[in-house]
Amino acid sequence: MSIDAYLTLGIFVGTIVGLVTFQQRPAAVFGVTLMSLVALGLVSRAQLLSSMVNPGLVTLVLLVLCSFALEKTRLLRVIASKMIVSSYQSTWFRLFGITAACSALLNNTAVVATLLSPIRNNPHHFASKLLLPLSYAAILGGTLTLIGTSTNLIVNSLFIEAEGHGLSFFSFTAVGALLVVGCGIVLRLASRWLPEISVEDSGSKGYFIDAKVKLGSELIGRSVEANGLRHLESLFLVEVVREGRLISPVAPTEVIEINDKLIFSGDVAKVRQLDQFTGLESFAHENGLLDRNLTEVVVRPESVLVGNSLKSAGFRALFDAAVVAIRRDGEQISGKLGEVLIRSGDFLVLAVGEDYPSRRNISKNFIVLSGVEPEMRLNGWKAWLAIGGFLLGVGLAATGLLDMMQSMLLLLGILIFTGCITVNEIMRRFPIDIWLVVSTAILLSHALVNSDVVSVLSHWINASSDKNDVYLALIAVYVATWLMTELVTNNAAAALMFPIAYSIALGLGVDVMPFVMTVAFAASGSFMSPYGYQTNLMVFNAGQYKLTDFFKVGAAVSVTYGVIVLSAVPVFFPF
Template sequence: MSIETISTVAIFILTIIGLIRFQRKPAAVLGCALLALSVLGLVTQQQLLSSMVNPGLVTLILLILCSFALEKTRLLRVIAAKVIVKSYHSTWLRLFGITAICSAFLNNTAVVATLISPIRNNPHHGASKLLLPLSYAAILGGTLTLIGTSTNLIVNSLFIDATGDGLAFFSFTILGCFLVVGCGLTLALTSRWLPNVTTNELDYKGYFIDAKVKAGSELIGRSVESNGLRHLESLFLVEVVREGRLITPVSPSEILQEADRLVFSGDITKVMQISQFSGLELFADKNGLLGTNLNEVVVKEESVLVGRTLKTSGFRALFDAAVVAISRDGAQVSGKLGEVVIKAGDFLVLAVGDDFSTRRNLTKNFILLSGVAPETRISGPKAWLATAGFIGVIALSALGLIDMLLGLLALFGALIFSGSLNTNEVIRRFPVDIWVVVTSAILMSQALVNAGVDVAIAQWVAGFTDLGHVYMALILVYLLTWILTELVTNNAAAALMFPIAYSIALGFGVDVMPFVMTVAFAASGSFISPYGYQTNLMVFNAGQYRLIDFIKVGAPVSLVYALIVIIGVPILFPF
């Protein structure tokens, strides 16, 4: 075995280990692999550059950028208004169906982000009964078309690099429909096991709001009751932090002292009541930002904030924003807001400064639920251009009348020229992580070819000519891809498993399509882990779920999903 082969295999194995060890930083791990392959000369300069501008990758990037304008229209908000009705079963069906259809053509993260708020605030049903089905519906809907999920487009990018041809727009649709129906029926049965989390006086929306009694405050020396702190609208005084100790529950007769930290829980929209008390300062208020619009975000796994406190992270300098409140798994968060250690999945309500929307690190650290990406709505001709243009390009490319890349490029230019998108927004929200992941994956595939690893795998499996062996190999590819998806991320799993699956197909001397489609579908099958798919993380805290909830509801769905894929792929894409 040559030194090139040993080096390439070593980098591949180390990349998988790195992705499992550093789950929050898949782009960083794959970026290191890219550098190693390039510096060691395991790939050529031409291969490096061609990987960066792979037609499938460019199509994926343009699709994401054009969808930003669509998010700023009323389309998703109008759809959201039609979902909630008094009947739980009718609401569930509407939510599942509308989410699946929308996710087949739109960014499923944007679809979920738009629907989270009306679901949490609806007066008829507990949010915990609807949010997990929302995430699963978005995942299943993404399997319906080529553009339904970034996973499909990543596999398409790798397929183009390997064969020169792309996958058809509706290659995934028939099997995707079986998955939506089969897993949807399973989910309808398992939804009865979802927790019914009810809000009460002590948690409301589960937000933790921290305020400090300043020197000279009129509150000092007076009781909680006499200060009127027991009669706030939709806010409840949960605890007092005094000289490092907690006082909870707080008695109405408790006398307030200077430097007391008052911890409230409740409706964040009522937070301005607190600032009306003389000498009572909110954490965000001392940063001079409380009078600005409030924005809600979810902390990503790969965020630089994870494991650090708001004070030690330099939050204001990083984002030109201050945290007004925090929510975690629906649980009460105790202590001073600035000293709370941030975890992935935490909901933060931010008061933002003028430069917040221009910061380029927002999408790397947060899932933006409100006020950031869609803060400037578009209407009239701009909205029509964004909506009709997007639908038109997708429809024409699906019918084979235009090339999707060229159509999206023309639409992107029109959106920029019309002002529907601005360059600052594009730069700030440019999907760098996806670009690095796909580029690295394509380059890794080429390095394996250069080193002859694909030939070695092909020769090893060539001795197994029985069709049963081929089918077992297909099942093994599914299982490995699914495990990587649950442990790492869907995109990284698809990227790493594609070259292996492709080489196995060549070794057996069968059509590569069954193995390609298996990788694509398996990489989207994340239903058990709240961290395997971004929409799962978004609903994890919003629905106040526990890991056991994902296992109870997601495991049957995952099993049905696997059976449909393993049985359906060889039928629809024969060996």
Template sequence: MYFCTNMLPSIEQKKATSEGYFIDAKVAENSELIGRSVEANGLRHLESLFLVEIVRKGHLISPVSPSEVIQCSDRLIFCGEVTKLLQLGQFTGLEIFAEKNGTLNSNLTEVVVRQESIIVGKTLKTTGFRALFDAAVVAIRRDGEQVSGKLGDVVIRSGDFLVLAVGKDYKTRTNINKNFLVLSGVEPESRINGWRAWLSIGGFISIIVLAAFGILDLLEGLVLLLGALLFTRSLTTNELVRRFPVDIWLVVSSAILLSNALVNSGVVVTLGDFIGQYNDPSYVYIALIFVYIATWLMTEFVTNNAAAALMFPIGYTIALGFGVDVLPFVMTVAFAASGSFISPYGYQTNLMVFNAGNYRLNDFVKMGLPVSVVYAVVVLVCIPVFFPFK
């Protein structure tokens, strides 16, 4: 893999930052960041947020060196996912504009500036934005172009994406639809601290230990912990619903239902009878290869759980048809379902890297094909050795 990295496209920070939201934060007089470098303050290790610029006394510092020392009244310009902005709250004296007005913890709203909006061609300072819309701009994004400088000094253009922290009267304002296209609500991801953090970590470890010693059932323990987190407001029902992986559950559930349908309809039995006619032991290894290839093809387009759920009964039936131990076929399905290297769509991590790295499908094919071949050879050679057919 190391020698093939030159085959991948280089990721330019400028292109990456032009696609993220820009967040402006001011270093207050009492900030713990003052007098320490960017690296020492941990500003380079935030999740999905990147420090791209520093505005200091009218001068722009970009790119920002890790050794750059933070000074009082610096404006730190971050770029990235706006849902991660509450991470900045861990730094004492780092102020976001909307936070000073007490609206940052409310639901955020994402809007697009209309062409006929009265704020087009003006800065946020000169428009009196809060008075007009009872909202504060938390972040801004402009497709195809990097936004630079302090948020209040950016000249607004039509088509700009804004994230607003809205006040109580926001929904009653009649000028919202005239100036913006409202896209959706944005819920910032919060972090738990103090005793709630200890409750979450300690409770999880305790349940694992109790389940390991057979004192408490794992599922029951996790349900009790979930109830405790909801009761103590360490977790909200809205956050629980938002984080629930509905799409993954839908795919896996559909695969399991399809697997049961294959069994109940007699397709698996028919397949077993067909294989029973050709149960020559010399073909068992060919059947193992067939199971691997079929599972591998599925896992490249659906999730590994779905591929395993679909192929498990088939592999199990093939093993019974040959009259051999089922474990080699079960392990083949398990390993093949985890062998998604060529396609970005079969595995969630692949898809995350696909978007973040600006990769193309042929990049995955160039890098993943040799890995898949080597992986398949190793699996198909080793499984009969470590898991004999008889």
């Protein structure tokens, strides 16, 4: 082999070692790989540019951006409110079925993030008995369609680069359906081994936020549970103030009445979730100040506010700002927001007016920390546009009437034009890590071809193997990809194993599709480690699991998953 071949192989191996060593920083590892390939001249300028604008990669990025609008609607929260009932059996199957179905079309990380809070706060079951099945259901649901998981889209990007055309929307569906059913049955049986862990109530942590129930509100006359007030993301209903009387803790059966003050605690950036409930308003929202970014401040010891309440101090007149939330380290705050006596060192989040920056008393009273951008929520016709537009775009692409990239590009333009998504939001949340990983993986594939590593590997396999070894090679590809996804991440595993699997198929002289699909499914088969898949890591922390919990349940699911993939792929994608 040439010097370029040895250099390329060295970079390939070094990338794998880097991913294992720096598991939490895959983008940085791929960034070094990208610079190494360019610096050593192993790829051309045209290949560098084409890898960054690969149609599959552009489609993946557009899908992620369009999904931001969908996350801001009530869709998943409404679904979550209907999911948990008193029967564990019924709850489990609702949770598994709905999560798998949603993950087939939506970003599974967003699905899990939305459902975490209602599961953690549910009054009927241990959260630890449901959170791990939630993650596994999201993984399994993602295998149903081309857009179900970023792994499938990454494999599609690499396939387009190699073959000149992409996979169809339903290429994954037949095998994915078998995985959902087969692994779902095993997961239900294995759920008995999940621990019963009482998750600590998060109600006393974070900021203290209140909102008033106005006349005509949809909340009036319905219980806390029926209104979905226990299913908010990172906000917890801790108290209700009613006619001077404090109700705490708040039971799920508590019926909301007019003029109730609802006291929440949690992440102030999630305060715009309250917009989804008609007739529930905070002071800042009522005065139109929440349309602006928020400012976080600390009360100085010499502030005129110390010892006074916000109401008695005339806060709005003094600072042209409204207090959205209060936090006091080491102590839980109780009662109405406007009647809390302010102390030095209190953290306040302010919704500020136009005159706020010019007020000379700001620096005398506060230490300004930073800006806090509230997460906007979509309601009314904008919510219907986001949901309907996404489903229509996916439907047109699934039926072949419109290319997926075209439909998502048109949808993104409409969402920006109608204000459902802002340009600033796109810039802030642009999936740079995914873009860097995929474009570098495509570039690495080019380098392997340029340096003749692929042809040498194919020739070696062709000379030392025969048709009888094809299935053994498929098993080897699955195991190698599965090990890599457990050790590093699913996206990195798919990106690195694709060129190897493709070369093996060429060397054996068989159709590449069985090997391509095996890589896609194996890269999503992370069940035994919390670190191989983002949703696993999310529930690992939220459910307070141990590594042994993942191994006990995940081992059975993982074996079932592997058997189904290696049995079904050759049937639906013959050699």
